[in-house]
Amino acid sequence: MKKILVADDEMAIRLLYSEELKEEGYEVYTASNGKEALEIVEKVPLDLVILDIKMPVMDGIEALRQIKERYPHLPVVLSTAYGEYKQDFATWASDEYLVKSSDLEDLRATVKRYLKD
Amino acid sequence: MDMGSDRTAFLTQMVEISTSTISFGERLGNLVHLLARHLRIDLALYFGLDKSKEVLTLQVSSQGPVPVSGRLEFRLGQGVVGEAAATRQIRLAYRYQEGVLAANAGLEKLLPEYQTLAAFPVADDNFLYGVLLLADHRERTFSVAERQTIHLVTLMLASTVRQALLQEDSKKRIAELSVLFEVGKALSATMELDELLERVVSTTAKVITARGAALHIVDRVTGQTKVSSQYGQVPPQICPIMPAAPVAAAPMEPPFLQGQTRDAEGRTHYYLIVPLTFKGQLEGSLCVFDKISPEGEFQPFDPENRQLLFTMAGLIVNALENALTYQQVESLAERNERMVHNLTALQEISRALLTTVQRERLLEILLQGLIHPQGLGFDRAVVLMVDEPSQTLQGVKGAQRLPEDQFPPLSEALTQPPVHSLAVSDWQIPLRPDCGSLALAVLQQRSFHVHHREPGTLAPLSQHFTAQEFFIAPMVVKDRATGVILVDNQASGRPLEPEPLHVLQMLATQAALVLENARLYSTIEANNRELMLIRERMLESDRLAALSSLASGMAHEIRNPLVSIGGFARRIGKLVDKDSPLRGYVEVIQEEVSRLEKLLKEILDFTGENLSYFGDHDLDQILEDTLILVQRDLDAHNIKVVKELAPLPRLHCDDRQLKQVFYNLFTNARQAMSQGGTLTVRTYTVEREDGLYAAAEVSDTGGGIPLEVLHNIFNPFFSTKDYGTGLGLSIAQRIVSRHYGQIEVKNELGKGVTFIVTLPIAKYCLVKDAGRGAAPAGALHVPTGGR
Numbered sequence: 001m002k003k004i005l006v007a008d009d010e011m012a013i014r015l016l017y018s019e020e021l022k023e024e025g026y027e028v029y030t031a032s033n034g035k036e037a038l039e040i041v042e043k044v045p046l047d048l049v050i051l052d053i054k055m056p057v058m059d060g061i062e063a064l065r066q067i068k069e070r071y072p073h074l075p076v077v078l079s080t081a082y083g084e085y086k087q088d089f090a091t092w093a094s095d096e097y098l099v100k101s102s103d104l105e106d107l108r109a110t111v112k113r114y115l116k117d
Numbered sequence: 118m119d120m121g122s123d124r125t126a127f128l129t130q131m132v133e134i135s136t137s138t139i140s141f142g143e144r145l146g147n148l149v150h151l152l153a154r155h156l157r158i159d160l161a162l163y164f165g166l167d168k169s170k171e172v173l174t175l176q177v178s179s180q181g182p183v184p185v186s187g188r189l190e191f192r193l194g195q196g197v198v199g200e201a202a203a204t205r206q207i208r209l210a211y212r213y214q215e216g217v218l219a220a221n222a223g224l225e226k227l228l229p230e231y232q233t234l235a236a237f238p239v240a241d242d243n244f245l246y247g248v249l250l251l252a253d254h255r256e257r258t259f260s261v262a263e264r265q266t267i268h269l270v271t272l273m274l275a276s277t278v279r280q281a282l283l284q285e286d287s288k289k290r291i292a293e294l295s296v297l298f299e300v301g302k303a304l305s306a307t308m309e310l311d312e313l314l315e316r317v318v319s320t321t322a323k324v325i326t327a328r329g330a331a332l333h334i335v336d337r338v339t340g341q342t343k344v345s346s347q348y349g350q351v352p353p354q355i356c357p358i359m360p361a362a363p364v365a366a367a368p369m370e371p372p373f374l375q376g377q378t379r380d381a382e383g384r385t386h387y388y389l390i391v392p393l394t395f396k397g398q399l400e401g402s403l404c405v406f407d408k409i410s411p412e413g414e415f416q417p418f419d420p421e422n423r424q425l426l427f428t429m430a431g432l433i434v435n436a437l438e439n440a441l442t443y444q445q446v447e448s449l450a451e452r453n454e455r456m457v458h459n460l461t462a463l464q465e466i467s468r469a470l471l472t473t474v475q476r477e478r479l480l481e482i483l484l485q486g487l488i489h490p491q492g493l494g495f496d497r498a499v500v501l502m503v504d505e506p507s508q509t510l511q512g513v514k515g516a517q518r519l520p521e522d523q524f525p526p527l528s529e530a531l532t533q534p535p536v537h538s539l540a541v542s543d544w545q546i547p548l549r550p551d552c553g554s555l556a557l558a559v560l561q562q563r564s565f566h567v568h569h570r571e572p573g574t575l576a577p578l579s580q581h582f583t584a585q586e587f588f589i590a591p592m593v594v595k596d597r598a599t600g601v602i603l604v605d606n607q608a609s610g611r612p613l614e615p616e617p618l619h620v621l622q623m624l625a626t627q628a629a630l631v632l633e634n635a636r637l638y639s640t641i642e643a644n645n646r647e648l649m650l651i652r653e654r655m656l657e658s659d660r661l662a663a664l665s666s667l668a669s670g671m672a673h674e675i676r677n678p679l680v681s682i683g684g685f686a687r688r689i690g691k692l693v694d695k696d697s698p699l700r701g702y703v704e705v706i707q708e709e710v711s712r713l714e715k716l717l718k719e720i721l722d723f724t725g726e727n728l729s730y731f732g733d734h735d736l737d738q739i740l741e742d743t744l745i746l747v748q749r750d751l752d753a754h755n756i757k758v759v760k761e762l763a764p765l766p767r768l769h770c771d772d773r774q775l776k777q778v779f780y781n782l783f784t785n786a787r788q789a790m791s792q793g794g795t796l797t798v799r800t801y802t803v804e805r806e807d808g809l810y811a812a813a814e815v816s817d818t819g820g821g822i823p824l825e826v827l828h829n830i831f832n833p834f835f836s837t838k839d840y841g842t843g844l845g846l847s848i849a850q851r852i853v854s855r856h857y858g859q860i861e862v863k864n865e866l867g868k869g870v871t872f873i874v875t876l877p878i879a880k881y882c883l884v885k886d887a888g889r890g891a892a893p894a895g896a897l898h899v900p901t902g903g904r
Contacts, residue, residue: 012681019688054673081676100676102683102710 002115005029007037008052020104034058053080075114127155135273141281145177152270153179158251160228164198165247189223196221198248201236208236232256239274246278296324319348321429325422327405333359334401352386354378359402373423389418391430403430459620462492469531470631474638481534483628484516491527493617495604499541502600512544558589559598565589590622592629672717683710734772736811737762743779755793762800765811766878778849782815782872789819809878816871821864
């Protein structure tokens with residue numbers, strides 16, 4: 001079973017995403033900030049990381065940088081309420097940039113694309 | 118009777134007579150008579166010495182009145198009488214003595230067979246008045262006592278004669294003085310000079326008892342006759358003599374010219390002329406002629422007449438000089454008054470000119486001041502200003518007054534525009550020396566006073582303006598003629614007086630200054646307005662930045678809960694039975710959340726512009742890229758795309774934002790052409806005064822925008838569409854403004870709409886000239902033409 005980490009400071013989002021992804025048949029871990037996310041990445045052999053950008057303690061951009069430093073091949077998807085930074089995600093070395101939407105079709109499709117095999 | 122008391126009685130009588138109030142003639146007669154009786158002498162005579170002091174004439178006789186026919190005279194030294202007078206010694210002569218009879222021939226008649234003649238000088242300490250002659254039939258001598266008595270009597274006679282002379286003299290003086298007083302009174306009276314001179318001339322004639330008098334005054338330099346006045350008909354022979362008097366007069370004190378002429382009938386005319394000498398360049402003569410004796414005969418003038426005439430001449434000179442001075446003073450005062458009036462007007466106009474900096478008002482004040490009767494009072498006035506680029510003099514504003522015009526007081530009139538303006542806007546005069554006085558006034562910076570219009574002086578204006586006499590004053594500021602003021606009095610035909618023209622020149626200088634100030638002020642004002650605009654725009658962009666950061670913050674906060682609500686609603690929807698009413702409710706939640714999310718996206722797009730990424734980009738490429746985004750959509754709606762893209766310099770811009778602009782324009786065009794059509798995209802460069810611009814036109818064939826909504830198209834939140842927020846054009850406009858460009862709309866009803874986006878190419882001038890390129894919504898050029 002593929003392992004996915006969802007890091008978001010909003011409990012409701014964490015719940016929504018993990019419910020949705022579990023239903024798709026993934027094992028979901030959650031973290032409420034970048035620091036927690038890094039701890040899980042160290043412990044668990046993950047297949048995909050979904051990071052919110054704006055989070056307390058450590059934001060998604062910093063967490064992304066550190067993850068990519070140690071695990072350059074681990075796919076990381078940024079999921080954010082800020083649509084306007086979409087153009088710059090490549091410079092941040094993330095693999096995907098998702099604007100949060102109540103329609104989770106985008107999320108499911110993206111996850112599927114990275115974890116299809 | 119004893120001798121002593123007799124003598125005393127005699128002397129008492131003598132004193133009484135000489136101090137009595139009877140006439141001098143009677144007194145003399147009585148004295149002589151009494152003496153003859155007292156001395157028992159046959160005859161006592163008094164001979165008076167005449168004014169020439171050469172002839173002694175019998176005046177009084179002890180025998181009674183002296184008949185006129187028995188006139189008896191002795192020359193000085195002739196006979197005993199003449200000898201006594203000449204020597205001032207007593208002379209005694211006896212008939213038997215040789216030569217006595219012959220020497221005293223006239224006396225034989227008065228006392229035939231006389232034997233003794235005794236002559237006693239009648240004199241006081243200073244003067245000899247005459248001689249007392251005693252004659253007797255007997256040969257007799259005079260005792261010492263008798264001689265003493267006679268001496269006393271001669272003294273009394275001398276005193277009486279002296280008194281008589283003095284009195285006569287006094288009377289004459291009084292008469293003269295009263296005449297002079299009359300003349301002086303006349304001269305100082307406030308009557309017209311002509312009338313006054315007439316009176317002086319007639320009085321002069323009357324005082325001297327002349328038949329007439331004449332006064333003649335000429336200007337020594339011009340020879341022009343200034344004054345000519347006469348009383349009585351001047352004999353024609355005398356006329357030519359008068360003007361020569363000042364030169365020909367005898368060099369005596371007083372100078373005079375005296376003589377006689379004979380007329381055709383053989384009558385002799387006497388004349389007396391004295392020259393008149395003035396301080397200035399006037400000279401003249403005063404003449405009297407034909408002195409009339411009591412018997413009505415013409416007679417020559419005597420030295421007293423000369424003295425009197427000389428005095429009169431002096432009075433006339435004085436009076437005339439006073440009058441001339443007065444005239445000068447009066448004309449000076451009048452000029453002064455006019456000057457004061459004009460200066461008051463000037464001050465009033467100047468004050469009014471300082472109340473405003475608006476060119477239009479300044480011109481109104483200036484013209485009103487020029488034509489107002491209390492101002493400079495011209496009939497017409499026109500202001501022309503130099504147009505530097507075309508090197509012409511342009512008519513700016515003109516005014517005239519009509520005879521029936523009623524003017525309020527000047528100060529009030531200056532607050533209003535002139536009632537009758539002149540159409541001068543099409544006056545245009547090239548600034549060349551061959552283009553008449555108006556051009557010359559500017560080129561030479563000097564005034565022109567044209568008295569009789571010669572052909573060509575107003576040549577370029579002849580169809581607008583005709584006047585015989587006119588005046589042109591240049592308006593000069595800092596050694597530069599900025600215009601001219603043209604005035605005339607053609608309508609009323611009054612000549613142009615020097616004073617108002619003088620004031621006009623002063624006014625022209627001031628007008629030039631205030632108009633220049635107004636021009637500078639308006640430049641400053643324009644700059645200021647521009648700065649205000651820039652400041653406003655900066656404030657607005659600050660506000661927008663604040664607003665957008667607030668809005669974007671809020672939008673982000675809202676987005677998370679919305680995602681949760683919508684996401685869970687979808688999850689609930691999957692769990693609910695198809696037939697359950699809950700399913701509908703959940704779907705409502707999902708749709709509403711979707712709508713909110715879409716709105717959020719648009720708001721974030723609109724406010725998120727402050728995150729911009731400027732770089733050098735190719736506008737044609739931006740258009741191509743954007744077209745790709747909408748290509749499928751356009752194909753689906755059967756819309757053909759025509760591209761006319763010219764090579765352009767690269768623009769300093771945020772390409773993503775510009776793509777947004779054209780995306781919005783293309784989307785609008787597509788929506789306007791729901792039944793298909795042609796989308797034309799053109800680019801080209803535009804040269805403007807502030808630099809080079811790139812222009813991109815997006816045209817559709819969708820029938821155009823209805824006029825009633827045209828003015829609203831850039832209004833955020835306005836939309837004719839049933840979906841969307843209507844922010845599309847508003848966002849586009851905002852983005853273009855941020856690039857200091859403009860969006861224009863050309864709307865052709867029935868055909869379509871063309872949006873023209875112009876963007877400045879020079880990048881570094883943008884910030885400096887921010888105010889120019891930017892197009893605030895209000896200043897947007899939206900032509901509403903169309904068919």
